[in-house]
Amino acid sequence: MNCLAICNSESVIHLLSAALQGSLNIEFIVNNEALSKKLIAAGVLVHTGDTHKIGTYLNADLDPTTCVLIEDHPLVNTRRTINTIRDAGGSLIYLLDVGHPARTHTRQPPQGIWNTSRLSLTDRLSEILCTELERSITRSRVEQYQRHMADADRVLIVLHNEPDPDALASGLALRTLLHRTKTTAIIGTFQAPTRPENLRMTKILDIQIETLSRKDINKFDRIATVDVQPHYFGGIMSSVDLVIDHHPIRKGYNTAFKDIRPKYGSTCTILTEHLRSVNAKISERTATAMLYAIKSDTLFLSRETNAPDLEAFRFLYPLANTALIGKIEGARTNLERLSYIAQSARTKTVDAPLYTSHLGLLPREDLIPYVADFLLQVEEISWVVVSGILNNNLIISVRNLDPTAHAGEFVNDYFSDIGNAGGHLSMAKAITPVTRFEEKFGASEPNNIHAVTHRLSKQFLQTRSGIETAPG
Template sequence: MQLVNPATYEVDLEANRARLEELRKVVGDAERVALLLQDDPDPDGIASAIALRTVLGRNRSTTPIFTFGQVTRAENLAMIRLLDVSVEPVDTETLRAFPRVALLDVQPAYFGDRLPHVHIVIDHHPRCGPLDAEFCDVRTHYGATSTILTEYLEAAGADVSQRLATALLYGIKSDTLMLNRETGPADLRAFMALYPLTNYNVLRRIERPELPLAFATFLARVLPRIRKRSELLTLHVGRVEREDVIPQLADFCMQFENTEWVVVSGKTHDAVIMSVRNPGYVRSAGDVVRRLFAAIGRAGGHRSMAKAIVPLRFWRHAFGSTRDREIAATIESLFWQELYGEGSEPERATA
């Protein structure tokens, strides 16, 4: 295998310019375009939305950034505060009023029947359902959607502000785990192009946000619940007020010795939420959660990271109990049997 120098990695500018022309035709003369992100927007989605706004030559009023949920993770809250980004809550009826809806870093299947219509999809995740949109650019070999939008900016010859460069750089860093996870030459090239334009002081403040002291108490309470079985580590933390602690704990638990798979789960008022991690050279985490939970919830992700959300009513129907102790045991059993094939045939979730 030959070494690849990202500085010499050639982007197909003509292809990107053709995509931009197609994108602009889809937008047309629409007065307003809704930029829709996942329910708990992450830096990659937020940065991509800001960049698309720039590519289209729009402003905040004509291209508002929406989510059905809210930004919860401390780093992401710091990002929108320090970079002055507005992410507004939205409902289905509000979206119906927009002549164009664009999805960034997410796909239509994620939203189910909450999404009335969609015209644009730009994403890097594996396809998780039909892409019924007039414009689709899904590049699964890219580590971040921010990389795609960086190429759009280059193709458009747009001026990239320090604020936008900082957002895109952080979007790439966060989605590739500081360039350590599912990173390709295109991501490295985009990173190198953005780096000289970035505000490093702001970036440091985003990456090291203040955490409430209560988080230490939470860790002391839940870490003793870790269940370790060979190279599989599972942790069910019970009810959580903020679901962002679940992926944070999943990333943290991957650091424990002799661990290849991590599943951290928690319970909100209406769902069981799971974050799955692995080092990237074993089975695809996204494939595993889809096999186990796609029939009763939303499930998907990448090779090394994935997420599943199962409504409590469907969990109860499939597995019989939503008590925390039973949830913890069920999750350990499901993943152990799915990953290592030992014991009885893994229980399949069906609604």
């Protein structure tokens, strides 16, 4: 494509020539003989002439398919230049904002100049420079923890209990960043995954997870946690070497290095930036795990998703095997899950948009968040609290669609003093020993647990978010 640029600033001309040469056949028009000779000597294709005369553009072979860039300069009659270009047959005209002070007050072409678009060179450069600077900062951070981990014989990468796809994939990604194998960087958890999709993921992608005990911690030279922070483990690890997580920042531990970004939808998004910053080679297996993790944690980019999540998804997609992701996801539900959805429907209390239920004793933890996610599909419901008991612990999952209510704040307000509680705007979790629940709220009978979670939810929605509920 042919491009004709009308510029008065030498620096802008050199910048455009270097940036566009090879992509466009770009030539320049200047009205200064001295500048023209200087540019020609530098190898720039230049026409010299009056920018307010039609002949200048005809001599430059302007036609309706030529892309015309006009530097928006305070000393130039831009309107007259555009009208002359139109008279000469030009139609693809763009005003180029290069940040001249006299022009920064407006982002639109002058009134009366139709079919003319404005391009901001400063905005485009800002985006590129900011991206590169952020990547440089990330690269420095990654190289620091890589050096710190390099001399260790054995590294432990710790995931939270019942690790989900984001945790599992993050373990693989960090192992790649540390240039380790499965024998020199162990991925471990204190409670192995039980959710069918997560078990399929470990099998299909051959992710080997070791089940840890407290005494195992001392067997490793370096310890990292991903998709979780050490406070979660209740003092088992008060000091670690590296923490990478997207959950809200917690206190109560020491670490040599950390990268915690609560605004990100997935820990794998953070680790994608780490991998890109050092140009790491990402295997198809790791890319598939990470892509599935981002898809899962953000509900296919529909929940608490921002630009970095979208960019990470875009980057990983061509590297991943999407057919394997389909196999991991498998069937949407099964008879066991349907039975617990039915149980929730029988025991529910609804004060729309609030829905609460208690599932009682459970064989697996994953059933609670599954039911909560399922119920959020109900048209009248935007706030769901589902609870259940496993191994003498009360587990509470919260799901939320209302931007004025914060699920993480809810569980922190009422349960952080008796157990582990945390989460994001749209999803949160609390785990508390049944005995601690009884000390604060009374009996742990199913009806009382259900009544407490419903009462607290209703109170929170009304006092913190101004959401009125109505019996359903």
